Amino acid sequence: MAGLVIALSGRRVSISNDQRSLRERVSEFIAHEADLADARAYDEWLKLWSPDAEYWVPCNLDDYDPRQHVSIIYDDYQRLKERCFRLSSEGAHAQEPPSRLCRVMGHVDVAVDEGSRQITAKTKMVLVEVRSGAKNIYGARCEYRLEETKDAFAMLSKKVILVENDEPLGNLTFIL
């Protein structure tokens, strides 16, 4: 990626020209990931993940050590594969019939950590889910860590901070 300024201090840097095109590319990627999740295209969605995957939906609080506090979802790559396998098989009653989903990702804010060359993207999500006569609306701040790949990006981590992560929730077995 041409044009990155490496700051000696280790802080993230911002350079307007390159970052704008990076922001566009990251926004497209996030929109594509959202489309796959909405479409329940589990195999395709799984391919967006790095083997170092961390998929995290915190519970009760927005941030904590997930080794010491429960999460709604805290998947490594193995568990992500199991999740997609389960949703693709018959017998997952909580997704029979499956949720119909439509989400919008906005307020995309991108930064680059020059040490690790990882890209951090923050975004806000509003997701409408309809299933079995009920409509649910979920709002969340989402934080992605991405790495560049040959074609686009791979997700190292995705954190979904639901506004209602401390409320009694219904069925969240679809891909957030």
Place this chain on the structure above:
Amino acid sequence: MTIDSTTDFSPLVREGGVHSAVYTDDTVFAAELERIFYRDWVYLAHESEIPEPGDYCTKWIGNQKVIVVRDSDGEVHGFFNRCRHRGTALCNLESGNAKFFQCPYHGWSYNTRGKLVGVPYPSRYGADFKKNELGLAPLPRFDAYRGFIFASLSGEAPELLAHLGRTTEYIDLFLSGSPTEQIELSAGVSKSLFRGNWKFVGMDGYHVNFVHKTVLDLEEQRFRGDDYVRGMRNSDKSPNESWDLGGGHSRLNLSLTDRVEIGRVSTTAVAGEIPDTDGGRSYFQAMIDRWGTREKAQEVINLSRDVHLHIWPNLQLIGSQVRVIRPLSAGMTEVIGYPAMLAGVPPEINEKRLRAYEWFNGVAGFGGPDDTEIFERNQIGLECDNEPWLVLTRGMSDAQSGVGGTVVGNVTDEVPQRAQLRRWLEDMQPAGTR
């Protein structure tokens, strides 16, 4: 239908059967609040939720919000969450720490022992205004067993130990996974809501192979090549058991097909593994030191992590979960689950417990949401009351009597359901006939 203290619900229960109105009818639900939740011992909280002086948490008994607080001397109390002045709920948060509870309405203040210590502008009250009679109303009965705090709104409830009966053996087992026999509910709480009746959340061994088909699919992948026979554990061929413990309490015994080995996952899918790491091995050694032999340590770990216990009416201990059932209406229930962390173990043991807990439980887990989906379908089906009787005869003809009046059946038998309904019927008898 007007319910009052003479309403008799016994026509709704038969031997081996129950009328669907028990699950769908609003008047039944209203009576359940009065006759079960406002009368029996109800589980509130664990002492580890309020470890320090001044710590408090708010909980529910039916529709009544209550405060559980540890006072400045360390003693724990239960109060109704209501200012004695004009009834404002004092504690707005689920938990916190306070030296005083001050009502936001007119500033009346209570200390952590419930004493009314402050009334603003007292000059307008006469000599008959007695502050010492206006402390926070204490819950009529309030007691704990090994850190599990219960309360009853009835002054006539038996002692807590009498209520708990044979469940104490399994509460003890639940704790014994820790070398110091202590748990801490320090890892947050998963809260869920389903559109169904609270009594569906029971002990059921029959449903596993059908509701949790995808869990079995994943287990099959995990145990590939092992001595794994898909679904046998949850069939009529299983040595595992369902128990009626008396008093409406019930349990499943799933330990007979599980094995404890370092690096091996529990077969119940809900309990954590002991990892093959320094921490895992040191935990195992600590259990051997505590219990004397490797075999005894394995037995204790097996039994402690395979606890599947229902304490009537609203508490379950399942694997590593402390589960509280909160009924909101005939067709709406909250399930509140606390991962129980073990005291005195390396951090990775509790980390494994958390990961196993999340795998199955919670609103995005691989197990629990299929259960609640079925409960919602139950609630829909039970509205059809042309043939209203549920069939609960499974294992009825040959369940065995166990020690001291318990009843033991195959894990797929409906022993727990019949146990609960028997207690339900006793509780729901009209006043004066109990």
